[in-house]
Amino acid sequence: MWTGPLRAAEREFLRLDLDLRELVALLEPCTDIRPSTLLEVRELLLSGTVARQVCDGLWRRVLTDARRSEEWMLAAIGLAMPGLKACARRLCEGLDSRGSEDVQAEVLAGFIGAVREIDTTWYRLPWMLRCRARRSGLRARKDALAHAVAGPGRDVCADRPSGHPDLVLQDAVRQGVISEREASVIGRTRLEGVPLTRVALEGGAPYWKLAKRRSRAEKRLADAVRSGQVASRSPVPAPA
Template sequence: MLSTTCPGITADSMPLDVLRSAFAWLVTGPHPVSVDGRLFAGLPDRWLRLDEVRDLLLRRTCPQSVRDAVWTHLVQLARTEGSTWTVACTGIALPALLNVASKLTARFADDPRDVHSAVLTGFLAELTTVDLDRPRVMVRLRWAAYRSGHAALREALDTPTPSVSAIASASPVVPCGHPDFVLARAVEDGAISSTEAALIGLTRLEKVPLAVVAEQRGASYEATKKARQRAERRLALYLRGDTGAVSPNTSGSGVQGCERRPIASAHTSSPDVPAAPSSSTPEVPRCA
């Protein structure tokens, strides 16, 4: 157990704090876990500690191609060599995971531990299945973390609280908050599909050019543009409370079979939405 090997970690520690301590152990001492920078054009030609790799990937000047190449390498190591590299991947993604967890629990009055655990669980699950042949690996990992955390938060918020006020009738809650959260809830309520949430999240929140997304999805620019317009119209109806004509099943989105988002994360993240899913850490995970 990490709580018995990492100083300062107790049974009451938040899951992401435990992860932070475990990652710190990997990059300290005389033989820190490292990556050969010579494998990647654009990185220093030497062995790089994992925290150095994280910092380089988070720089705004870091090309997306370099981020994807490094993340593909890290995920492959996690899949083939196991625990050390799984912790390495999660530690390098920690700024994004903290951002996601912070956004989800910013107005959550109860113990956020379960939500934080779900964020981490979503990331780890996606680590085993994320398609490494497609670009923006980290954004899709983040989106998966956001979707998982959002589901846990939604479950916690939907759990009845014993109180007199619970007996009184109330109006439906209008979706609000961070755009990633709104997208995730719209997907859960059936207003738009996860594919459409990914399209909106990538192009509107992550600022990925529509032409780039169209090329990634194997669709024309015009078809992708129209698909986004249809999805955004239904999302607008949903946000206004008009639920009679927002089903994505009849939208003819033109992007069926494409990557779900997102949030993640969602991204939500991720899920390249969460984006939704993202805190005590600055808004930096999009660069990783």
């Protein structure tokens, strides 16, 4: 199962080399161990030896940094990865590879959104973050199951009015619903069948990040189609 966004994020997490002195200092009251990597920090947090207050304090520090730095955002994802995988594993039960990938992307997107928005004065921060991630993943699971019921030929433009899906994407770009880059990614991976891994490699973007962006763009696209904002119509020429 782990061939999608979560696995990609874990690989990048393991490559991080960040200054951990503040985190180590926060852990000092609970242990004599001095972790030298983020993986060791994660293992210590999972060991059950760190008091909840200390754990929350460490997460407050991580969240503050994650809101300012992409590297620390990835660190937050990696520290939460065991919980995110457990959450995604249950949500992906019975889904095909595409549905599982979408669920993983939404779990990640929900977690990232929570990191940026959650009130850091709350207690049990890891659990609260995981709940937000699960909520996003659950919506993706419902969509994946609905697509499976509709049939294997259903794609992200399945709710569109009759017409070619390329025209739907073009109109969505004209309406400002998605960007040209997002339309290209959706078109190549969903309509042409190009693996997202190849698109990510060509564009130099992390796979997990591109999967999250595509998931968000597809949600905006589906909402716009359902509301009638986007249709498969030809462009209207601008007045001279």
